[in-house]
Amino acid sequence: MRRDIFQAIADPTRRAIITLIALQAMTPNAIADNFNTTRQAVSKHLRILTECELVKQEQQGREIYYSLEIEKMKEIDHWLNQFRKIWETRFNQLDEVLSTIKNQEK
């Protein structure tokens, strides 16, 4: 199942996992060592992150390593940028309205 990328970052544990594996590829066990939660819970988070295509798995010997899909993270910045643009446009419009009203009052 393909999930929404925002589901991935909606959860604090998943955000923490993202931060961890942004630095280096890690095994599920190594990731789980950082949390006071069960190995199963971490596996579930990793599965969701994988379904969101935010992380990728790589087999190295007997271990599976998880690492971050940097390009995917950029999508988040992309839409935040759109949101910024809405406000920018909105306020530029307000500038015009304010200056029109001021001129009318004169």
Added chain:
Amino acid sequence: MKNNLLFDFTVDKTTKKVFVDREFAADLSLVWDAFTKQEILDQWWAPKPWASKTKHMNFEVGGRRFYAMVSPEGQEHWSIQKYTSISPNTNFKLLNAFADKDENPDLPGSEWDLNFSEQNGTTKVSITIYNESLARLEQMIEMGFKGGFTMTLNYLENLLTTLSQRQ
């Protein structure tokens, strides 16, 4: 209009807050009116070519603004803004939620905190928007702006013409 007025937009993903700061070359009372009076709000709230259409608005604590963002094709996306706190010319807070055309809110929404201050004839507005999830934020954009809204030069001309005709 070129100016060197402050515009700051930051997002804190961990606290799920968006901060928007902006200065305006106008008196505080006028900027306050622009944010709290329906007839002025509708002139600038929707990024062109979208239009803001307020069905009703009652700016008082417990009151609400029920409005739509209308696409160029006439598609309406309704929202409710419920005012939870008002300190005239200083601050107001609201709960923002998407809604259907019959005014049924789609909860949870986002919490907005708007602060106004003036210095040397320049008014600064600082807005904090808290979203329970960043996915809600995405919805704000998805609700119609994805076609890529561009502020057309026509817009400015139209507004100025309309305003001068009203005089």
